Amino acid sequence: MSDHSQAPVAPVGAYEPPYYAAFFSTVRTQDQSGYSETDARMEDLVQEVPGYLGMDHAQTPGGLGITVSYFRDADALTQWRTEVEHRAAQQRGRAEWYQSYTLHVAKVERSSGFTRAGVPWRPAAG
Amino acid sequence: MSDHSQAPVAPVGAYEPPYYAAFFSTVRTQDQSGYSETDARMEDLVQEVPGYLGMDHAQTPGGLGITVSYFRDADALTQWRTEVEHRAAQQRGRAEWYQSYTLHVAKVERSSGFTRAGVPWRPAAG
Numbered sequence: 001m002s003d004h005s006q007a008p009v010a011p012v013g014a015y016e017p018p019y020y021a022a023f024f025s026t027v028r029t030q031d032q033s034g035y036s037e038t039d040a041r042m043e044d045l046v047q048e049v050p051g052y053l054g055m056d057h058a059q060t061p062g063g064l065g066i067t068v069s070y071f072r073d074a075d076a077l078t079q080w081r082t083e084v085e086h087r088a089a090q091q092r093g094r095a096e097w098y099q100s101y102t103l104h105v106a107k108v109e110r111s112s113g114f115t116r117a118g119v120p121w122r123p124a125a126g
Numbered sequence: 127m128s129d130h131s132q133a134p135v136a137p138v139g140a141y142e143p144p145y146y147a148a149f150f151s152t153v154r155t156q157d158q159s160g161y162s163e164t165d166a167r168m169e170d171l172v173q174e175v176p177g178y179l180g181m182d183h184a185q186t187p188g189g190l191g192i193t194v195s196y197f198r199d200a201d202a203l204t205q206w207r208t209e210v211e212h213r214a215a216q217q218r219g220r221a222e223w224y225q226s227y228t229l230h231v232a233k234v235e236r237s238s239g240f241t242r243a244g245v246p247w248r249p250a251a252g
Contacts, residue, residue, distance in 0.1 A: 009189045011151030011228040021232055023149060023194060025137030025182045029242070056151045056228075058184035058192040063135045066184040066192040068149060068230075100241040102137040102182075104194075106147055106232035115226040116155070 012054035012070055014111035019053065020071045022081075023104040025064060028097055035097050038089050045085060051076025070108075077105065138180035138196055140237035145179065146197045148207075149230040151190060154223055161223050164215050171211060177202025196234075203231065 028035075046052050051072035059065040071077040080086060093101075154161075172178055177198035185191040197203040206212060219227075 009153050009186075010226055011153065011190060014228050014230070021149065021230060023147065025184075025194070027135050027137065056190060056192055058151075058186045058190045060135075060184045061187065064137060064182060064184045066182055066194065068151070068192065070230075094240055098240060098242070100136055100239070102140050102239045103237060104140070104147060104196075104234045105236040106234040108230045108232040110231040111229060113226070113228045114220055114224060116224070 011113075012056050012068075014113040015053055015070065015072075015108075017108050017110055018073075019108050020074055020077045021106050021108055022069045022071075022077060023106065024067045024069075024101060025104075026067075026101040027064060027099040029099050032097060034092070038092065042086060042089055045083065046080055049076055049080045049083070052080065074107075137239075138182050138194075140239040141179055141196065141198075141234075143234050143236055144199075145234050146200055146203045147232050147234055148195045148197075148203060149232065150193045150195075150227060151230075152193075152227040153190060153225040155225050158223060160218070164218065168212060168215055171209065172206055175202055175206045175209070178206065200233075 043055070046055070046069065049071070053070035053072060055070070056068045057066070069077075069080070071080065169181070172181070172195065175197070179196035179198060181196070182194045183192070195203075195206070197206065
């Protein structure tokens with residue numbers, strides 16, 4: 001859920017289906033105190049979940065944010081969803097940080113990737 | 127695939143599963159000539175596809191863009207994927223506009239929405 005604009009930018013690659021993804025579209029409130037610390041903590045924490053594959057994030061300034069988290073299977077996603085600190089963060093998100101959101105949990109059936117010639121393409125494993 | 131930052135911002139709502147979603151994460155090239163016109167045309171065109179439910183888009187300035195298109199079923203998504211003008215746009219995207227992208231086509235199995243009290247919540251139909 002963090003802002004990756006400071007990091008080298010590349011989308012998470014195309015894994016071999018099936019795998020799972022949680023698509024989280026948000027509009028945030030004016031009061032974002034504590035958000036970035038919690039966000040950074042969650043990004044560390046999710047990497048401890050076995051089967052976690054990666055995360056894409058985009059944020060239109062003043063507009064919609066989309067975070068997509070990829071997992072090897074439904075169990076991995078459930079483990080993340082029910083993680084104690086993550087649950088507390090979700091609750092705080094509803095209380096403070098989100099004006100509205102939609103969560104779509106989905107099974108990826110097909111995927112493909114493209115990288116412009118000259119840029120090394122690393123097939124994703126996992 | 128358009129920039130919705132000028133429109134009233136709200137995520138696409140939670141439809142009753144199952145439905146389909148195409149998740150498109152992109153990094154764009156420096157040369158974006160013709161992109162916004164094609165983007166606007168595609169946004170008009172996709173609305174003619176029976177079973178099209180809506181689209182979320184977020185763009186980190188200078189960073190990752192994520193576009194999520196929602197469809198009632200796999201057939202609707204296939205119809206959009208193979209639409210003649212859309213295919214031409216995809217080809218031009220690879221030739222000119224995208225540095226890299228990943229496409230994940232997924233079946234949504236579970237979804238939920240949240241809107242802060244005081245903001246009218248319109249359940250999505252479709």
